[in-house]
Amino acid sequence: MNGYSIFCVSDHTGVTVESVAKSVLAQFPHLEFSLITLPFVDSAEKAQATAARIAxxxxxxxxxxxxxxxxxxxxxxxxxxxxxxxxxxxxxxESALGQTATPSGGHTHGMASDYEARMDAVNFALNLDDGLNPERLDQADLILVGVSRVGKTPTALYLALQYGLRAANYPLTPDDLEQDDLPVCLKAHLPRLRGLTLSPERLAAIRQARYPDSRYASLAQCRMELSAAEVFFKRHALPIVDTTRMSVEEIAARLRLS
Incomplete structure (x- = not known):
């Protein structure tokens, strides 16, 4: 066996430690790792059993x-x-603060004070997914715009779940791209629009996996749609995020700061 088994052990969900492990291990691109997350190790008995398993x-x-x-x-x-x-x-x-830490597990991802807001944001993202209910776009914190399959839906949901942002997403269809400008319903909310794009080759590969050998997935079609969308984005000076080599987490973090 050439790779390493990486165990992420937590007394709660394991989300934090998994993120830390992935970030650290990314600095060793020439090694192979398999990641196993073991959450809710919150008692001496569970810790002993987990240690015995890993050993x-x-x-x-x-x-x-x-x-x-x-x-x-x-x-x-x-x-x-x-x-x-x-x-x-x-x-x-502790040294910097001059105080001793008081261990208290599970506070990072528990029922935080913003829980209800995040759930509300998730419902909002679902209700305004893929251009649904455009009359409610004025309620959005962000509106993600781009051609089909550039990552709008997963990013909107992540923004909602992680940050409590009400993110709508609106697909630019081939019919939209043949017009002179953005759809009217979007132009009314320009300050909240964020453009998503990616390389034509990557878009073609994503579409090919879903609709093999279709015109929709052809490289020529992808290039045409992305180019037309970019014209709209630049005309209105929209912030643009290229998602070609980004995870959903990275896309969301950049959008949040844009």
């Missing part, structure tokens, strides 16, 4: 966000390579 696997690294120091002991006692976020960072923060 049987070859070539392992463990990233963890175990806020209770006692939960980290079984992994160290088993001689495993453990990189705990709190273990590594909390002492430096």
């Amino acid at each position: 049987t696997a070859p070539r392992t690294l463990i990233f963890s966000t175990l806020t209770d120091p006692t939960l980290r002991l079984p992994f160290r006692q088993a001689g495993l390579s453990l990189f705990d976020v709190f273990d590594l960072i909390a002492p430096a923060v």
Whole structure:
């Protein structure tokens, strides 16, 4: 076996530690990793069982966000390579603040005060997906615009779930692109419009997977649509994000700052 088994261990959902692990491992592009997330390791018994499970696997690294120091002991006692976020960072923060941290698990992704707002934003994104209910565009924080398959829907949903932003998305169809300008319903909301684009080759590959050998998926069609959309974007000086080499998380982060 040439690769490493990476275990992301958390006393809650594991979302934070998984993000940290992915970011760190991305710095080692010549190595192979398989990522396994083990959430809700929130008792001594679960920690011992998890450590015993990992100890049987070859070539392992463990990233963890175990806020209770006692939960980290079984992994160290088993001689495993453990990189705990709190273990590594909390002492430096304690030093800077002049205070001792009080371990308290599960606060990062629990029922936070913005939970209802995020759920409302998700429902909004679904109700205004793919050009639905354009009469409600005035209620949107952001309106994502682009041709079919540039990543509008997943990005809108991520903006809603992660940041609580009400994101609508509107597809520019071939009929729209044959007109002289953006649809009227979009021009009424220019400050909130954000253009999404990507390379013609990437768009063709995405469309080909869904509709093989169709005109819709042809490279010529993709080039034509992207070029026409870019004319609209530049005419109105819309912020544009090229999604060709970006994850949904990266796209959403850039849009949030645009």
